[in-house]
Amino acid sequence: MLGELLYSLKDYFFGFNVFKYITFRTALAVITAFLITYLSGPYIIERLRRFSFTQVIRDDGPKSHLKKEGTPTMGGLMIIGSVLITMLLWGDLHNRYVLLILLSMVGFGLIGFYDDYLKVIKKNPKGLKACKKFGAQIGLAALISIILYLNPEDPYKTVLSVPFFKRLLIELGIFYIPFSIFVIVGSSNAVNLTDGIDGLAIGLVAIAVIANGVLVYIAGHAGLAKYLQVLFLKGTGELTVFCGALLGASLGFLWFNSYPAEVFMGDVGSLGLGGSLGTLAVITKHEIVLAVVGGIFVIETVSVILQVASYKLTGKRIFKMAPIHHHFELLGWQEPKVIVRFWIIGIMLALLSLATLKVR
Ligand code: 57M
Numbered sequence: 001m002l003g004e005l006l007y008s009l010k011d012y013f014f015g016f017n018v019f020k021y022i023t024f025r026t027a028l029a030v031i032t033a034f035l036i037t038y039l040s041g042p043y044i045i046e047r048l049r050r051f052s053f054t055q056v057i058r059d060d061g062p063k064s065h066l067k068k069e070g071t072p073t074m075g076g077l078m079i080i081g082s083v084l085i086t087m088l089l090w091g092d093l094h095n096r097y098v099l100l101i102l103l104s105m106v107g108f109g110l111i112g113f114y115d116d117y118l119k120v121i122k123k124n125p126k127g128l129k130a131c132k133k134f135g136a137q138i139g140l141a142a143l144i145s146i147i148l149y150l151n152p153e154d155p156y157k158t159v160l161s162v163p164f165f166k167r168l169l170i171e172l173g174i175f176y177i178p179f180s181i182f183v184i185v186g187s188s189n190a191v192n193l194t195d196g197i198d199g200l201a202i203g204l205v206a207i208a209v210i211a212n213g214v215l216v217y218i219a220g221h222a223g224l225a226k227y228l229q230v231l232f233l234k235g236t237g238e239l240t241v242f243c244g245a246l247l248g249a250s251l252g253f254l255w256f257n258s259y260p261a262e263v264f265m266g267d268v269g270s271l272g273l274g275g276s277l278g279t280l281a282v283i284t285k286h287e288i289v290l291a292v293v294g295g296i297f298v299i300e301t302v303s304v305i306l307q308v309a310s311y312k313l314t315g316k317r318i319f320k321m322a323p324i325h326h327h328f329e330l331l332g333w334q335e336p337k338v339i340v341r342f343w344i345i346g347i348m349l350a351l352l353s354l355a356t357l358k359v360r
Pocket of ligand 1: 198
């Protein structure tokens with residue numbers, strides 16, 4: 001909005017011409033979202049603590065977590081609020097993809113908020129029943145997937161692109177709807193599971209949106225898409241500004257969520273951010289690349305699936321505790337060591353995903 005207003009004044013101030021450039025508004029979005037989150041953080045954290053929006057620590061987890069009792073949670077409200085304000089300033093709210101990604105972030109965030117509300121405010125440790133939570137996620141993902149499926153402007157709307165193979169496009173037809181539901185809901189829950197030690201999830205989200213930002217800028221740029229032979233998806237370039245806003249907000253939140261955390265993001269944050277990443281991947285046709293970029297999220301989820309399956313089938317655990325970040329904690333790694341090493345792997349996977357652009 002502000003970007004549009006300033007651009008409309010370009011005839012009076014030539015310099016305002018820059019507001020039409022996605023790259024310029026993305027840089028502004030990173031800085032704006034970071035400052036909003038960083039500057040509002042102390043006040044919001046103090047308010048979360050005052051209204052007892054604080055974490056109850058389960059006693060069946062690593063003993064090192066017990067000292068975290070009472071840490072303010074639902075800090076995801078800072079992230080989502082900061083992204084929304086930033087997108088109001090520098091985003092193109094006439095762009096259907098921008099509206100869809102904001103619907104996803106806020107919609108999944110609201111599901112997480114209600115879960116947090118039951119657990120934190122109503123002191124109901126179970127929170128939202130799993131079937132209700134899952135049902136709401138599938139419903140929202142279905143709405144998003146059907147909107148994308150009915151998009152008349154996207155010639156590739158039911159096509160699955162495969163990294164490293166230029167021309168391999170798999171036509172899924174109507175099955176693209178359940179596939180994209182799986183990607184969006186899976187991504188939302190993967191970030192949720194990963195958010196179990198200080199800064200791990202938000203750091204990986206920041207890494208993922210950097211890689212996704214590069215991919216989405218190229219996908220929305222006709223010349224670059226042609227040169228790198230990736231699908232050109234008209235209008236998706238504006239999502240780069242969203243990636244910038246989410247990067248800035250993530251870094252601002254990480255300022256407070258880094259070890260030892262002063263605040264947790266809560267399900268409002270983990271589900272909202274995970275849903276956004278999944279929706280981003282579906283819109284930009286980078287579902288498989290997302291699985292590489294978000295490799296740690298995938299590994300964390302698979303570790304839980306393997307652990308539960310092994311215990312149910314054999315009565316034995318594969319890991320000391322799942323998700324796998326707890327396994328390394330119980331091996332004796334200090335929490336910061338686990339976090340930074342997982343970030344390092346996340347960065348390597350993000351670089352690998354960007355390599356798919358050239359190796360085709
Ligand atoms: C989401 N939530 C954290 C915080 C955060 C099926 C099973 C794998 C489910 C899983 C589970 O309950 N997942 C829920 C993970 C929780 O964090 C809160 O939740 C929000 C994210 N949704 O924002 O508000 C705890 O994580 C720690 N934490 C930090 N720093 C952070 O920045 O230290 C979170 C953020 C917080 C805090 O302690 O309380 C969580 O772990 O619950 N269950 C588990 O992950 C449990 N694993 C488990 O039971 N494994 C079993 C089976 C089921 C696979 C096994 O291995 O045999 C572990 N988590 C807990 N206790 N809390 C271990 C036991």
